[in-house]
Amino acid sequence: MALAYIGIGTNLGKKEENIKTALKEIKSLPDTRINKVAALYETEPWGYAEQDWFLNTVCEIETALTPESLLEALLQIENKMGRVRSIRYGPRVIDLDLLWYEGEKRQEEKLTLPHPRITERAFVVLPLLELWPEAEINGVVLKSIAEKLRQEQGIKKFKNL
Ligand SMILES: Nc1ncnc2c1ncn2[C@@H]1O[C@H](COP(=O)(O)OP(=O)(O)OP(=O)(O)O)[C@@H](O)[C@H]1O
Numbered sequence: 001m002a003l004a005y006i007g008i009g010t011n012l013g014k015k016e017e018n019i020k021t022a023l024k025e026i027k028s029l030p031d032t033r034i035n036k037v038a039a040l041y042e043t044e045p046w047g048y049a050e051q052d053w054f055l056n057t058v059c060e061i062e063t064a065l066t067p068e069s070l071l072e073a074l075l076q077i078e079n080k081m082g083r084v085r086s087i088r089y090g091p092r093v094i095d096l097d098l099l100w101y102e103g104e105k106r107q108e109e110k111l112t113l114p115h116p117r118i119t120e121r122a123f124v125v126l127p128l129l130e131l132w133p134e135a136e137i138n139g140v141v142l143k144s145i146a147e148k149l150r151q152e153q154g155i156k157k158f159k160n161l
């Protein structure tokens with residue numbers, strides 16, 4: 001079994017329900033279990049300002065799926081939940097990012113590991129640190145950048161699930 005972290009985000013419709021539905025879907029993937037889920041955070045839109053705030057979290061899973069089949073499964077969950085692709089970094093019912101998979105590295109457009117924008121995003125770094133306080137991504141110790149990201153980007157803990 002491999003350890004992996006998935007970033008979950010939503011800013012359309014019933015956001016908390018969307019996160020719960022996505023977690024249910026992840027839980028029912030073959031040979032996969034959810035170990036822990038971070039708190040839900042209300043977060044300022046990153047990358048494209050003209051949209052509602054997001055609700056974000058991160059979950060830790062163990063899975064026997066390969067990184068490629070896990071990503072494929074996550075994209076299928078997004079489609080099933082009605083995700084429509086339009087504006088880059090724009091509004092979405094659900095966004096599932098494969099953040100990290102057992103230290104694996106990939107450099108393809110279809111799958112980059114670790115996810116290439118983790119260290120720029122408070123909405124990923126803060127929930128990820130709850131689950132993995134010693135996290136280090138491509139040589140960056142996340143704990144060391146968390147405070148700066150928290151000050152620069154709007155982020156509020158909303159609730160524990
Ligand atoms: N680690 C990864 N996790 C999720 N998708 C990835 C990853 N690496 C590459 N991709 C590819 O990125 C494509 C576009 O993803 P998506 O539309 O969710 O981007 P985005 O959410 O707008 O931006 P971001 O990836 O910065 O969150 C997906 O089809 C997928 O193949």
Ligand SMILES: Nc1nc2c(c(=O)[nH]1)N=C(CO)CN2
Nearest residue numbers: 009043044045046054089123
């Ligand atoms: N706060 C926040 N901003 C975003 C998010 C997200 O999940 N949370 N996802 C995006 C898609 O890449 C773009 N911007």
